[in-house]
Amino acid sequence: MSIEILLPAMSPTMTEGNIAKWNFKEGDKVSAGDVVAEIETDKATMELETDEEGVLGKILVAEGAEGIAVGTLIAVILEDGEDASSLDGITATVAAPASEPPVMQSTEAAPVPEVTAPVAAVRVEADLPEGTTFTNMTVREALRDAMAEEMRLDPDVFVMGEEVAEYQGAYKVTQGLLQEFGDQRVIDTPITEHGFAGLGVGAAMAGLKPVVEFMTFNFAMQAIDQIINSAAKTNYMSGGQIRCPMVFRGPNGAASRVGAQHSQNYASWYAHVPGLIVVAPYSAADCKGLLKAAIKDPNPVIFLENEITYGYSFDVPDVEDYTVPLGKAKVVREGVDVTLVSYSIGVKFALDAAEKLAAEGIDAEVIDLRTIRPLDMDTIIESVKKTNRIVCVEEGWVTCSVSSEISACLMEDAFDYLDAPVMRVTNEDVPMPYAANLEKLTVVSDERIVAAAKQVCYKQGE
Amino acid sequence: MAKKPSPRTTKGGKPAARRKAVQKKAPEATPEDLIQYYKDMLMMRRFEEKAGQMYGMGLIGGFCHLYIGQEAVVTGIQAELKDGDSILTSYRDHAHMLACDIDPKVILAELTGRSTGISKGKGGSMHMFSVEHGFYGGHGIVGAQVPIGAGLGFAHKYRGTDNVSVVYFGDGAVNQGQVYESFNMARLWNLPVIFVIENNQYAMGTSLARASSEVELFRRGESFKIEGEAVDGMDVLAVREAASRAVAKCRAGEGPVLLEMKTYRYRGHSMSDPAKYRSKEEVSKMRAEFDPIDQVKNRILDNKIMTEDELKAIDKEIKAVVSEAADFATTSPEPDPSELYTDVLVAE
C-alpha cells in the first residue's frame, strides 16, 4: 500500500499553499521525521515532515507550484517492496474533505470550488478622480501599505506589538516594515498586553502616534483598562488637553476552528465607549484608506480587522495619500426592495445573499458600515426610506450588538418608513464551538440572510 | 507657586555622585534651597488643609485624597527636574501639581467642579492634567499610570532628548502585573523612567505587610535588573540626593531607576476614611518626629537662616494665596451645559 502525502493545513485558516521546495527526489529513501518539503503560505514557510518510511515514489506537484489547495495529493511514498509502476496514472487531486469545509474560505486563486471572489462586488468611492487606476491587492497588503505610507509621511508614527518586527507580524500584516523603518520604529514587545497598551497610551499622550498591534483582539482583553479608562477618557477628563492620537489594531471576529477564546467579534464592545472611534472595514481599499485616516486622526481608534479576509483581494485606487473618511458608511450594492446592513466580513455574506436574492427577484441594497462608532445612521435611514425594509447582519453576538443599536435607532428615527420589523441576523448567542458542524451553525450565513430578507419582504415560501 | 531653586534645575551636565544603598548623613543644601523647600511643602500642606475643610463643607465632591505627610517626596524629586520632563501620579495628585508650578486656583477650582478648573470641571480631584507643565495626570485606576509613565519615557527616548519621565505610585500598586510589565519594557529598552514608589505603608486600610510577600519594595526591580534604592521619604534633602543620582542616570541613558520612598500619610486614605486600621500613637509619633516640613524648618532655624517670625510671615503669605484660590474656586461658575459633549473626541 502506497502512502499518500496530502498538502496539510498548517494554520486554522490556511486553505492553500505553495510548494517552495522538495528536499528529496523520486526514488530517494525517506524515513519518519524527514522534512520532505517546504510549504509556503502567505503567512509563513513551514516544513512538511513525513511520519512514514519508504521510497519517494512520485512527486505529483512540482517545486514552485503555487496556490495548491489544502488536501491536494502532492506525493506518494512507496512502502517496502512496492513497485513504482503501481503509481502510473495517479495525478494531483484534491481530496474530498472529511467533514464540511469551514464556512469561510480565502478567495485567492480559488482552486476550492465553493470559494467566490468578492472582487466583483467592490465599488469605488464616488469621488475618485476620473481615470483613476487600480491595483489589485490583498487586505493584508493594503493594511501594510497604509502603515508604511503614514510612517513615511510622519516620523511620529511607529508600530509596536508582539512579533511585528523580526517575525514580520503573526499574520504578516507588518511584513517589510522593520526593513524599511528600523527597530526604533517597528518594535517587538513582550507578551504583556496590559503593559504595552499602556505604554502606547503614554507615548501618545506625549504626542507620538503609536500603532499598537494586538496579535488578535482577544488578547486585548488584558489591556482593556488602558484602552477604555486611559485612552478613551483622558481627553474628556483633561478638558481637551491630553490627546491620545493612536490606533489599536489587529484581527478579530470568528477565525476558523480555533474555539471560543480566539474567535469573537469586538465591535459592539468598543462601540459602547465614548471617546473611541471604532472601525471595522471589509474591502482592501477601505482597509487602506481607513487605516491611513485612523493614523492621522487625533483620537484613539480601535481598528478591527478580520483574519479571514486578510487574503481576500480587491482593487485599491492608485491615489496618492488615499484616505477614506472615518464615520461614513458606504452603499456597496444598490437595490430597492430591502436594505442589508453589515460590516467587516458580514459584508461578504450580505453581498452573497444579495446575489441569491436577485435570482429570486428581490433587489437588495447592501450597506457597509465601515465605521461602527460614530455610526452613520444617516446612510442607513436614507436607504430605508427607499426600501422600507432592513436586515442587520453581523458576525457577533446578538445581545447588545451593533445590530441592536441600529434597530433601536431606526425605531426612534425611521419608524414611519418601515414596512416590516427590523430583523437581525447574527452569530448564535454562544461561545464559539470548536466542532466544524457546530461552528458552521453558529456563524452568520448567506442562507440565513436570504431567509430574513424574504421574511421582511413577506415573500417566504414563494 | 514660587520658582524652583535655580542651582538644582540648571545642574545639567555635571555628573552626580554615584552612591549605593540608603543615604546616611544629612546632605548639603544651600539656605535658598531650604527656604524654597519650606515654601513649597508648606504650600502643599496649606492647600490640602483647605481642601479638607472645603470637602467637609460639601464644596468638593466625590473622593478627595490628601497627601499630607508625604510632601517631601514630590518636592525633593521635582527639585532635580527640568523643562520637558514629564511626571504623573495616581489620584493623590494635588501636591504633584503644585510641585509642577501649576496655579493653585485652577487646581482648587477643579476640585469644586467649576468651569475655571484645570479640566474645565470634567476631571475632578483624581483626573487633572497639564501638558504645559509636563504633568500627565492624575489617574484614578491604581497602577494605570505606571505603563503610561513608561510610555512618556519611551517618547523622550524616541525623540532623542535627555528628558526623563517620573512616575509615582503607591505601595498598593506595586503588586500589579502592569507594573512589572512596565519594569520589563523599561529595562529592555533602557527608558529614562524613574519609578517612584511612595510607600506610605497603607493601601486604603491594608498595610503593606498584609498585602505584599516582599515588603522591601526597592528590591522589586531586581529581577528586571533595575537598580533600586530605599530613601527616607520624610526628608526632602535625602529625597533630592537620591533623585539627583536617578535623574543623572536617566539623562545619561542608563535608566530606568527605582526609588522606594519611605513615607507616611497623616490622614485617612480619602476624606471618608477614619483610618481606624492604625493607632493614634503611630500617627502622632510620625507627625512629631518625622514631619518633613518641621525637619526643614528646624534646619533653617538651627542654621540661623531665618527667624521664627520670618517663617511665620511666609506661612501667612501662603495662607493668603490659598484663601484667594478658595475664593476663586467657590465663586467661579459651574461649567456651561454646552460643555457636556465637548472633548469626547478631539474636534478638528
Ligand SMILES: Cc1ncc(C[n+]2csc(CCOP(=O)(O)OP(=O)(O)O)c2C)c(N)n1
Ligand atoms: C485597579 C483599582 N483597584 C482598586 C481601586 C480602589 N483603590 C483606590 S486607592 C486604593 C489603595 C491604593 O493604595 P496605594 O497604591 O498604596 O496608594 P496610596 O493611596 O497609599 O497613595 C484602592 C484599593 C482602584 N482605584 N483601582
